[in-house]
Amino acid sequence: MAKQHVTTTVNNDEFEFLCEPKASMLDVLRDELNLTGSKEGCATGDCGACSVVMDGRLVCSCLILGVEMEGKSIETIEGMADGEKLHPLQQQFLDHAALQCGICTPGVLVAAKALLEKNPDPTEIEVRYWLAGNLCRCTGYDKIIRAVMDAAKEMRAS
Amino acid sequence: MQYEAPKTLDAALSLLAGATGQARILAGGTDIMVQLHMDTTDPDMLVDIKNISELRAITESDGAFTIGAATTGAELGENEAVKKMWPGVVEGLELIGSTQVQGRATIGGNLCNASPAADVIPALIAANAITNVVGPNGSREVAAEDIPVGPGKTNLEKDEIVVSISFPARGARAGDAYLRFIPRTEMDIAVVGVGISLEVDEAGVCTQARVGLGAVAEKALLVPEAAATLIGTSLDAAAMEKLAAAISAACRPINDRRGTIEFRTDVAGVLARRTAKIAYDRAVG
Numbered sequence: 001m002a003k004q005h006v007t008t009t010v011n012n013d014e015f016e017f018l019c020e021p022k023a024s025m026l027d028v029l030r031d032e033l034n035l036t037g038s039k040e041g042c043a044t045g046d047c048g049a050c051s052v053v054m055d056g057r058l059v060c061s062c063l064i065l066g067v068e069m070e071g072k073s074i075e076t077i078e079g080m081a082d083g084e085k086l087h088p089l090q091q092q093f094l095d096h097a098a099l100q101c102g103i104c105t106p107g108v109l110v111a112a113k114a115l116l117e118k119n120p121d122p123t124e125i126e127v128r129y130w131l132a133g134n135l136c137r138c139t140g141y142d143k144i145i146r147a148v149m150d151a152a153k154e155m156r157a158s
Numbered sequence: 159m160q161y162e163a164p165k166t167l168d169a170a171l172s173l174l175a176g177a178t179g180q181a182r183i184l185a186g187g188t189d190i191m192v193q194l195h196m197d198t199t200d201p202d203m204l205v206d207i208k209n210i211s212e213l214r215a216i217t218e219s220d221g222a223f224t225i226g227a228a229t230t231g232a233e234l235g236e237n238e239a240v241k242k243m244w245p246g247v248v249e250g251l252e253l254i255g256s257t258q259v260q261g262r263a264t265i266g267g268n269l270c271n272a273s274p275a276a277d278v279i280p281a282l283i284a285a286n287a288i289t290n291v292v293g294p295n296g297s298r299e300v301a302a303e304d305i306p307v308g309p310g311k312t313n314l315e316k317d318e319i320v321v322s323i324s325f326p327a328r329g330a331r332a333g334d335a336y337l338r339f340i341p342r343t344e345m346d347i348a349v350v351g352v353g354i355s356l357e358v359d360e361a362g363v364c365t366q367a368r369v370g371l372g373a374v375a376e377k378a379l380l381v382p383e384a385a386a387t388l389i390g391t392s393l394d395a396a397a398m399e400k401l402a403a404a405i406s407a408a409c410r411p412i413n414d415r416r417g418t419i420e421f422r423t424d425v426a427g428v429l430a431r432r433t434a435k436i437a438y439d440r441a442v443g
Contacts, residue, residue, distance in 0.1 A: 021159045021160060021161040021204070022194060024191065024195075043195050044191075044195060044196075045188055045191070045192065045256075045258065045259055046256075046345075048256060048258055054261075057230075057261035058257050058258050058261050059258050059261040059262055060256075060258040060259070060262075062191065062195075063187055063191040063192070063258075063259070064187060064191070064262070065161060065184075065187070065191070065204075067161045067163075068187075068206065070163070111258070114257075115257075129257075130257050131257075132256055132344040132345050133255065133256020133257050133258045133259065133345060
């Protein structure tokens with residue numbers, strides 16, 4: 001089957017590409033657009049390592065076809081820092097050592113940012129439920145939760 | 159594989175009618191994308207129905223809601239009017255998967271995926287929900303409990319599309335609820351699920367009830383014998399005992415790694431009592 005032409009916006013940049021109909025958005029981001037921050041963990045929507053925001057909704061990019069990106073606006077981990085200046089969540093993750101191997105980290109950060117945009121003052125329980133779809137096999141989650149709570153506090157104060 | 163994203167129902171039906179080989183309907187994709195990845199499905203065409211306005215609309219007329227089949231869990235969870243009238247249905251849909259999955263998974267998709275353990279189906283059955291189906295031979299209405307016929311199997315004809323799901327208007331003293339048992343607190347598949355919807359009179363006596371039961375048979379079940387135990391009562395202890403017994407009697411589960419036959423049968427009764435209590439408290443207000 002012929003590839004399909006897709007026009008989409010990723011991190012405020014417009015992209016055009018030819019897409020295999022079976023390719024996932026994650027495949028397109030990594031292999032076509034060279035945005036390799038989003039990771040493939042399970043490819044079945046269980047681990048959250050490929051989390052991105054599409055038209056304001058947190059989603060797993062492995063569960064969406066590349067051709068479904070047509071006309072959509074997508075935010076990935078690559079759009080999170082402002083040039084060299086890290087997002088408060090990114091800085092808090094470093095300060096708290098909330099990552100070890102780092103594979104889950106881009107997805108966790110994207111998911112946490114989506115939460116704080118919706119709810120700037122979440123309880124710890126709300127953070128834990130929101131991030132239940134982001135699996136981390138290293139940290140035991142505690143440092144991640146503390147980093148998110150502190151980033152929320154910092155962002156509310158600024 | 160060919161991908162099409164029609165903007166109208168007519169265009170979708172034409173695409174399905176003209177497809178050579180297997181055509182499948184794509185809604186949220188949270189099941190199909192996994193099947194594509196696992197090579198357990200290999201369609202020649204995917205017809206994405208998310209850009210069709212009838213499948214995305216939520217409308218209300220004199221208390222009766224119609225919810226587009228491609229409405230996601232996240233969207234329904236943000237709709238205060240539906241949440242107020244059908245909290246149990248919203249609870250069922252919102253229990254499916256993670257925040258990420260909620261952004262994609264749809265109410266019609268969960269119904270048509272026809273998992274015996276689907277969380278929204280018992281709640282739809284309890285709510286007396288009617289699915290509005292269109293196909294090559296016109297449109298028809300199908301009760302929610304009649305859509306699934308077995309694991310992954312529906313009674314939909316070839317090229318039929320579930321457009322929306324309608325919920326009947328009901329009185330002010332009405333409530334519904336859905337509870338499931340899972341061994342952890344989040345992100346799991348129901349071992350047992352129970353949806354109950356009921357109405358009460360001024361004295362708090364139950365006048366109408368419907369009970370949906372999930373994950374204990376080859377499909378989600380409507381259990382009229384369980385509903386009958388509630389009608390005419392104020393859900394006193396004796397009625398709750400009869401409810402639990404009727405629910406357990408309706409169970410015909412399998413043994414699997416998530417639960418044994420004995421466990422599921424027993425837990426179904428316990429969950430039914432708890433679900434009925436929540437629905438009743440909501441109805442009494």
